[in-house]
Amino acid sequence: MPESIPASLIIDTLKDTFTEARVAFAAEGQPPSRHAHLGWVLSVPDTHQRTVLAALDKEQAIRTLTCATEDEAVTVAAGLYLGGEPAVVMIQHAGLYASVNTLRGVSLDGRLPVFYLIGLLSRERDRDPRESRHSMVRHCEPLLDTFGVPHARLEGPGDLHLIPEYHRVSRERRGPAVVLVGLETS
Amino acid sequence: MAIKPEDALRLIAEARGGAICVPTMTTSPAWRTLAPDDLSVTCVGFMGGASALGLGLALARPDRRVLVLDGDGSLLMQLGSLATIAGARPRNFVHFVFKNGVYHTSGSQEIPGGLTVDFAMMAKAAGYRGAWSIGELDDLRRRLPAILGAEGPVLVELITTLANETPMTARGGVPFPQQVEALRIKLRSV
Ligand SMILES: Cc1ncc(C[n+]2csc(CCOP(=O)(O)OP(=O)(O)O)c2C)c(N)n1
Numbered sequence: 001m002p003e004s005i006p007a008s009l010i011i012d013t014l015k016d017t018f019t020e021a022r023v024a025f026a027a028e029g030q031p032p033s034r035h036a037h038l039g040w041v042l043s044v045p046d047t048h049q050r051t052v053l054a055a056l057d058k059e060q061a062i063r064t065l066t067c068a069t070e071d072e073a074v075t076v077a078a079g080l081y082l083g084g085e086p087a088v089v090m091i092q093h094a095g096l097y098a099s100v101n102t103l104r105g106v107s108l109d110g111r112l113p114v115f116y117l118i119g120l121l122s123r124e125r126d127r128d129p130r131e132s133r134h135s136m137v138r139h140c141e142p143l144l145d146t147f148g149v150p151h152a153r154l155e156g157p158g159d160l161h162l163i164p165e166y167h168r169v170s171r172e173r174r175g176p177a178v179v180l181v182g183l184e185t186s
Numbered sequence: 187m188a189i190k191p192e193d194a195l196r197l198i199a200e201a202r203g204g205a206i207c208v209p210t211m212t213t214s215p216a217w218r219t220l221a222p223d224d225l226s227v228t229c230v231g232f233m234g235g236a237s238a239l240g241l242g243l244a245l246a247r248p249d250r251r252v253l254v255l256d257g258d259g260s261l262l263m264q265l266g267s268l269a270t271i272a273g274a275r276p277r278n279f280v281h282f283v284f285k286n287g288v289y290h291t292s293g294s295q296e297i298p299g300g301l302t303v304d305f306a307m308m309a310k311a312a313g314y315r316g317a318w319s320i321g322e323l324d325d326l327r328r329r330l331p332a333i334l335g336a337e338g339p340v341l342v343e344l345i346t347t348l349a350n351e352t353p354m355t356a357r358g359g360v361p362f363p364q365q366v367e368a369l370r371i372k373l374r375s376v
């Protein structure tokens with residue numbers, strides 16, 4: 001298993017993901033974007049993905065908004081989608097647990113596409129997250145399964161294709177989709 | 187000194203122009219009849235989320251005003267959104283908080299702190315560009331044009347009586363996912 005995923009690769013992938021989302025929105029009848037940026041990251045800082053957040057600070061093509069709670073991050077992403085803007089919610093596992101009612105009420109019941117990148121902080125390299133000693137890591141995938149949320153795990157740079165793929169899944173299913181960040185970014 | 191919420195909503199509906207409106211809780215049954223063809227989405231099923239949904243809409247559509255018609259208990263549930271909204275500085279964001287002092291929809295239990303909670307002061311302290319408390323209908327009528335034209339984010343705490351209907355007594359209306367889809371499509375062409 002690789003040591004880490006370079007932040008720059010994740011940012012390039014996010015740009016491609018937003019570009020693809022805008023093409024899909026245009027195909028549905030969305031008029032051309034009135035914004036200079038490609039898309040939005042809604043974040044409650046995740047220790048696991050902190051190098052991505054640091055790099056996003058300098059990134060002009062992606063707008064980052066730090067929210068006070070994950071409930072807000074998810075709901076702002078939903079509002080952006082309503083107005084024709086693509087977004088990614090970047091949080092950690094604890095934030096998923098903190099915002100389950102919003103996942104259910106906004107994204108599942110409201111049929112609003114929300115794509116999450118969720119950092120699995122404290123995930124042990126040598127074992128499956130479901131077998132983790134840490135409850136925060138262990139309960140994540142079972143919780144997503146309970147709610148019927150499609151999810152996949154990023155285990156190295158070779159898995160980056162999962163980001164545009166699951167963003168597409170969230171748009172096409174009109175609901176939540178998750179990529180779990182299984183190792184630290186660098 | 188308190189405003190009937192239906193009277194406040196009628197004034198807002200008349201003055202709203204092309205604004206996107208985000209009602210929730212007891213503002214939603216009255217809004218349904220006052221603004222039936224409006225660019226609205228009523229928040230149900232995620233208490234506290236109206237302000238954040240409005241923020242997302244405001245950031246996506248800076249060319250259009252967004253009016254959030256919030257409940258006092260609801261705002262308390264996501265009080266941090268005041269700071270998030272202030273930080274995002276959407277110029278087109280107008281936040282009305284209907285302060286009735288209670289969780290009317292769930293049976294009129296008093297909210298924490300009751301009527302002493304000052305949402306206008308909280309908004310100012312969070313960094314909103316302006317915030318006012320209004321408890322008289324004439325005062326609202328006089329100030330509304332300036333409020334709706336102000337550079338946001340701004341908040342208006344409306345001190346109100348209890349609404350005639352709640353989402354529990356006046357069920358129905360278009361289900362949330364259909365409203366969402368309809369608004370998304372409407373927003374493409376305006
Ligand atoms: C997360 C969550 N907790 C509790 C409730 C129950 N509940 C439904 S309506 C409501 C009161 C809403 O009060 P407020 O926002 O002040 O609006 P009002 O009804 O007074 O207009 C509560 C507590 C809920 N819907 N969701």
Ligand SMILES: [Mg+2]
Pocket residue numbers: 257258259284285286287288289290
């Ligand atoms: Mg209330």
